[in-house]
Amino acid sequence: MAPSASQESFLARRIDAAAAPLAAVDVLALSAVLTIGVINHNGVEYLSADPVGWVLTLVPFLVGWGVAGPLVGAYSAGAAESAKAAIPLAVRAWVPGAIVGFALRASPLFSGGFQPIFGVVVLLFGGAALVAGRWLFFKLFG
Template identity: 75%
Template sequence: MASSEESFLTRRIDAAAAPLAVIDLLALSAVLTYGVVRHNGVDYLTTATGGWLLTLLPFLVGWAIVSPLIGAYSAGAAESAKAAIPLGVRAWIPAAAIGFALRASPVFSGGFELVFGVVVFVAGGVALVAVRWLFFKLRG
């Protein structure tokens, strides 16, 4: 059983895709942080750092669970924008859903509203498309 798990993860995570993981996390964190600042002001980041991080956490947990399963960091994703962008978007859909479910649960505060869901879903998807496209454009 361990070897099948290793081979599954080996097919889904490639070291060459590590830069994608970094830019994805930065992009998603930036989008979510922008929302936090928009609703609470920039001082919130220093006066309520825990609240700020707890806003990001459900979505980053969702991303950490789903992105390897979808192959967002597979060898193919590391090769071209044509492969990386669709994989990133396909991973964001269920990752965002997990984030929304966690926020709606008693574990995290914040709850869920449809408008919030649409904004986070679209903004996160656009951010992933943009940074992945830019990454491959700059990499050449």
């Protein structure tokens, strides 16, 4: 069954090709901040000793971002215009994106579980990484 016109227009309003570079910036920013957390808890050797474990630490939050970012409009036409537009969209999308990540991490699909302090740290540092990444992107590439 083909998607209805209203579904197509909903997604069309939230995903614009001009915002594609922001997707790369966001994935790099979130991956970097989560990797710093992995290193802080396990040491830098962990990255090469257990690369699968490292990647599986990132996946729940990247999946959460991949779901919430487009739905909230983090890659809409407006997001590609300026930092003033892009940064608030990223912050608004990170809250539900992180919640999806927390739910996945608390599920039997991923190890690590969920503790409230972990949630606060990931929410704050992930949000800060998205803000910094998008700000830097627009500073460098206008």
